[in-house]
Amino acid sequence: MQQTAISVEHITKTYGTFKAVDDLSFEVYPGEIFAMLGPNGAGKSTTIRMILDILRPDVGNISIFGEKINEALKHRIGYLPEERGLYREVPVIEVMTYLGSLKGLTRPEAKKRAMRLLEQLELGDKAKKKVKEFSKGMQQKVQFAVTIIHEPDLIIVDEPFSGLDPVNTQLIKGMVKDLKQKGTAIVMSSHEMFQVEEMADRLLMVNRGKLALYGGVDEVRRRYAIHGIIVEGTGDWSLLNGVEKVEPATNSRNGILIHLDPATSTDTILTEISSNSAYHITKFEQAVPSLNDIFITVAGERPEDIEAEHKQKVSANV
Amino acid sequence: MSKILQIARREYNYNIRKPSFLFAAFGTPLIIIGLWVLLFAFSGNTTERPAFSRVGMIDTVGIINPDVAVDNISFEIIPYTDEASASADLDTEQIEAYFVLPEGFKTSGILPIYAYKELPNDFQYSIRRLILANISAEAGVTMPLDRILNPFNEINVQILDSGRTVNDAGIVFTFLAPFFFSLLFWISMQTTGNFLMNGLVEEKKNRIIEILVTTTTPTQLLMGKILGLGLLGLTQIGLWLGAALLALTVGPKIEFLSGLGNVQLPLELITAGFLFFGLGYLFNAGLLAGVGVLAGNEQQSNQYSAFILLPGYLPPIFLIGEFISNSNGSTATLLSMIPITAPFSMVMRIGFGAVPPEQIVISLGILLVSTIIVSWAAGKVFRWGLLLYGKKIRIPELLRVVTSRKVTYATSATLSESGKGAE
Numbered sequence: 001m002q003q004t005a006i007s008v009e010h011i012t013k014t015y016g017t018f019k020a021v022d023d024l025s026f027e028v029y030p031g032e033i034f035a036m037l038g039p040n041g042a043g044k045s046t047t048i049r050m051i052l053d054i055l056r057p058d059v060g061n062i063s064i065f066g067e068k069i070n071e072a073l074k075h076r077i078g079y080l081p082e083e084r085g086l087y088r089e090v091p092v093i094e095v096m097t098y099l100g101s102l103k104g105l106t107r108p109e110a111k112k113r114a115m116r117l118l119e120q121l122e123l124g125d126k127a128k129k130k131v132k133e134f135s136k137g138m139q140q141k142v143q144f145a146v147t148i149i150h151e152p153d154l155i156i157v158d159e160p161f162s163g164l165d166p167v168n169t170q171l172i173k174g175m176v177k178d179l180k181q182k183g184t185a186i187v188m189s190s191h192e193m194f195q196v197e198e199m200a201d202r203l204l205m206v207n208r209g210k211l212a213l214y215g216g217v218d219e220v221r222r223r224y225a226i227h228g229i230i231v232e233g234t235g236d237w238s239l240l241n242g243v244e245k246v247e248p249a250t251n252s253r254n255g256i257l258i259h260l261d262p263a264t265s266t267d268t269i270l271t272e273i274s275s276n277s278a279y280h281i282t283k284f285e286q287a288v289p290s291l292n293d294i295f296i297t298v299a300g301e302r303p304e305d306i307e308a309e310h311k312q313k314v315s316a317n318v
Numbered sequence: 319m320s321k322i323l324q325i326a327r328r329e330y331n332y333n334i335r336k337p338s339f340l341f342a343a344f345g346t347p348l349i350i351i352g353l354w355v356l357l358f359a360f361s362g363n364t365t366e367r368p369a370f371s372r373v374g375m376i377d378t379v380g381i382i383n384p385d386v387a388v389d390n391i392s393f394e395i396i397p398y399t400d401e402a403s404a405s406a407d408l409d410t411e412q413i414e415a416y417f418v419l420p421e422g423f424k425t426s427g428i429l430p431i432y433a434y435k436e437l438p439n440d441f442q443y444s445i446r447r448l449i450l451a452n453i454s455a456e457a458g459v460t461m462p463l464d465r466i467l468n469p470f471n472e473i474n475v476q477i478l479d480s481g482r483t484v485n486d487a488g489i490v491f492t493f494l495a496p497f498f499f500s501l502l503f504w505i506s507m508q509t510t511g512n513f514l515m516n517g518l519v520e521e522k523k524n525r526i527i528e529i530l531v532t533t534t535t536p537t538q539l540l541m542g543k544i545l546g547l548g549l550l551g552l553t554q555i556g557l558w559l560g561a562a563l564l565a566l567t568v569g570p571k572i573e574f575l576s577g578l579g580n581v582q583l584p585l586e587l588i589t590a591g592f593l594f595f596g597l598g599y600l601f602n603a604g605l606l607a608g609v610g611v612l613a614g615n616e617q618q619s620n621q622y623s624a625f626i627l628l629p630g631y632l633p634p635i636f637l638i639g640e641f642i643s644n645s646n647g648s649t650a651t652l653l654s655m656i657p658i659t660a661p662f663s664m665v666m667r668i669g670f671g672a673v674p675p676e677q678i679v680i681s682l683g684i685l686l687v688s689t690i691i692v693s694w695a696a697g698k699v700f701r702w703g704l705l706l707y708g709k710k711i712r713i714p715e716l717l718r719v720v721t722s723r724k725v726t727y728a729t730s731a732t733l734s735e736s737g738k739g740a741e
Contacts, residue, residue: 052532054705054727071535079532085524090332101324102533146529 003066005030005154005185006051011060013046013209020046021057022209028185028202030153033176035200035217036189037291043209044189045082048156051187052079064154075104078152082159082189084143088132092118092142095131096149103150110149117145121171136163144172148179155179156187161195173199193291203291207299217291224294228259228287229266235279240272250293257287321534325542330550333513342509343554346502347561369438372396374404374416379423381452388451388463391444408432417445496587496669497638500662502558503595504631507661510551511602511627514543515610515619523615527704531727536701544603551599559588590668593682598661601689602627608696611703634662645671654681657688698725705729 006028013021021043028034036044049055051062053069064073086095093114100110118124121141131139140163147155160176161169176199180186188196197203203220205213213220230249231237237246237256242264249255260269266286273279289297333339370393375382377397384397396413398404404416415433423429429445431437451463459466521527530539605626613619633653634641640649645667654663654677664681667673702719705727719725 049729054531055729056726074533077532079529081525081528081532083525083528085526087332087520087526088524098324098328099529099533102321102530 002029004028004063005065006187007061007063007066008047008051009061011047011050011057011062013043013050013055013057019209021050021206023060024206024209024211025060026204026211026214028154028187030185031180031183032201033180033186033188033196033199035193035196035203036187036206037193037196037203037295038191038206038212040191042191042206044191044206045158046209047206048079048158048187048189051156052077075150076153078103078147078150078155080143080147080155080157080160082162086131086139086142086146089130091128091130092123092134093127096142096146099146100149103152105150113149113151114145117149118142120175121145137165137168140164141168141172144175148175152184154185154187156189158189159191160188161190161192169195193295197291205291205295205298207295212298213294220291220294221288224289224297226257226259226287226289227262228257229269230255230257230283230285230287231273231281232256232283233279233281235273235276235281237279240269240279242269249287250290255283321538322542322545325534325539326546326549329513329517329543329546333510333517333547333550334553336513339509339513339550339554342505343557346505347558351561351565367436367438369393370414370441372413373441374398374407374413376401376404376416376418378421379419381419381423381449381456383452383455386452386455388448391448392438392440393444395448405432408434415441419449496666499587499591499669500634500665501631503555503591503665504662506551506554506558507595507599507602508623508627509554510547510599511606512620512623513550514547514603515606515613515623516616517543518607518610519613519616519619522611522704522707531704536704537697539704540607540697540700543607544600547603548596548599587665587669590678591665594661594664594685597682597685597689598630601657601685601692602630604689604692604696608692608699611700612706614707630658631662633659634666638666641666641670646673651677655684657685660685695720698722701725702728 004027006026008024008026011021011024012019024043024047036047038044046055050057051064051069053074062069065076067073086092093111096114096117097107097111100114101107103110105113115124115127118127121144123138123141126134126138131142134142144157144160147157155176157176160172164172176186176188188200190196197217200217202216203213204211215223232254237243237258240258242261243258244261245259247257247259249257258269260266270284273281273284373393374396375398382397393414396407396416398407398416401416401418404413407413408416414435415431415437417429417431420426420428420430431441447463447467450466454461454463454466521530534542606623609622609626610619613622637649637653640647641663644650650663650667653659654667654673656663660681664673664678668678698720699716702725706729
């Protein structure tokens with residue numbers, strides 16, 4: 001049986017009368033990218049903080065590589081918090097060396113690795129510049145480098161791509177994939193599901209502290225697959241034979257999602273459209289549900305509505 | 319241990335380069351030396367005026383006896399019988415000045431002097447010696463002239479309890495030295511205390527604390543900071559003591575700093591300074607860390623820091639007269655027993671006079687126990703408040719944290735939902 005990187009068993013965390021995390025269980029394995037998804041306020045950060053021993057669960061157990069979290073294990077974990085920052089008045093190389101040394105590296109080794117990572121992130125010539133001279137995106141890259149400087153076996157990154165431009169997003173994604181190849185367990189938490197869905201092997205969807213969905217990404221997609229097509233073009237799609245329902249496609253700008261009855265195949269409908277002059281199509285594709293769509297199906301509410309409710313609650317408490 | 323050392327090293331290296339530290343470490347002695355030089359520049363502006371070789375004298379009252387030998391007179395005295403001939407010789411520069419012992423001099427003491435040029439610095443001294451030597455000779459006094467002019471040269475006060483000797487010239491320095499010594503320790507403690515608080519504010523503001531808490535324990539973080547900044551404080555004191563030693567070694571050889579030759583910094587004062595201010599630093603660092611972790615910004619942290627540190631030195635400074643006049647009196651004794659005021663007060667008392675050894679031991683004991691209690695309580699508040707941002711904290715809430723059996727990190731979420739964070 002493969003050893004787990006993280007094993008979470010029935011954890012619950014209550015703040016007063018509010019259950020931030022409610023009976024959550026899941027496992028993360030080495031060499032996989034595990035997505036922890038859910039709207040803001042769903043309980044993702046609380047769960048991560050419990051994994052990292054910042055908060056203690058009221059009920060349940062958490063083990064890291066088969067052990068209860070301890071000081072030695074902390075050196076095997078790299079953490080990129082959602083709220084992050086660096087010492088602004090200090091040269092980047094010094095900050096990285098310091099944080100690397102806190103992760104158990106010797107100072108010369110930390111400095112060597114910091115330099116190598118900066119070069120990998122195309123920041124090698126800026127090593128001696130102060131953090132405050134870096135753009136937000138550059139700082140974000142440095143923070144990612146700090147997370148992996150000690151070559152941890154488990155990486156937990158909370159909203160890893162927020163604030164990054166598309167080019168740097170791809171750069172970081174490439175580095176994450178390399179780490180996965182080397183056998184590192186990677187937990188990516190995000191409220192923007194599209195950011196991680198293409199990379200993740202398995203996922204955990206959390207809503208209002210509870211497990212909403214858990215499993216392999218492909219398996220989940222298959223489970224919630226839609227028998228239908230997405231088209232762009234002109235014509236009254238509801239008049240086609242074998243159509244059950246027509247609605248705007250959520251993950252396509254001008255697309256129409258056509259739900260087909262079980263007896264109608266994609267080939268049949270394509271033949272019908274192309275042989276009928278009343279229809280003109282510019283795009284035709286198999287309908288695949290996005291994780292966002294799946295979340296709505298599972299939770300019965302839209303993530304953005306949950307987030308708005310959470311935001312209102314937080315501002316009322318501050 | 320290595321993490322504590324890494325944190326200490328970072329705190330030391332980061333803060334030692336700060337302009338505020340460099341200013342405090344190097345600026346303070348430079349300002350003191352600068353003030354001394356300025357003082358000298360203004361007060362020492364007495365240029366040496368050329369000496370006279372011949373000075374006329376008209377003695378109308380017969381005080382001066384030519385047979386009385388008077389030493390240490392820097393010019394030749396030429397007697398005249400009338401003012402007109404002396405004045406004529408002055409006009410033709412036969413003499414450079416003349417003075418008159420006029421009728422009624424014995425009662426009035428008025429001595430007219432005539433000259434075209436400024437009188438030499440020692441002119442009056444020479445005339446005084448001349449007149450006094452003649453008066454004492456006439457009265458048959460055999461005492462040496464120097465003793466009549468200046469009955470005693472120097473006072474040596476033996477402080478019998480401490481075995482120290484305070485001489486006349488150094489009496490001001492002797493009383494000021496313990497005060498400045500305490501003040502420098504205090505400035506150092508305040509500088510490093512502010513660094514501790516502002517560092518915490520910065521780490522929380524930058525959110526780097528989120529990474530630190532997953533890498534180190536709050537105890538390691540707190541101990542590392544206190545150790546690193548403590549060493550920084552010692553560096554500052556070392557620099558000042560170095561400057562003081564240099565001033566005490568070189569100073570007496572320079573005329574305007576000659577008073578420094580009388581300054582004494584006894585070993586017991588230095589030892590007491592390190593002991594009391596070392597413990598005082600730990601006591602205050604605990605308080606500052608406990609409160610600083612809850613400060614939302616630098617301005618707030620400076621206010622908190624002033625609130626904690628001012629009571630430690632304002633009472634002893636305002637009551638310095640009490641310390642000088644009666645260093646073993648009830649006020650000075652009481653202040654040296656209260657942990658907050660003990661470092662400043664006890665070190666001053668030790669400097670000013672002899673303190674009964676048992677009082678030193680009791681004061682150290684109280685300070686040590688208080689430091690342990692404060693560190694224990696501060697550790698709880700520190701852990702509790704490390705991840706709290708911009709939240710108003712109330713005293714009852716803090717008391718609940720301190721008296722809690724188990725304390726974990728509180729976050730805005732834990733507080734807003736439950737008002738808890740400690741069990």
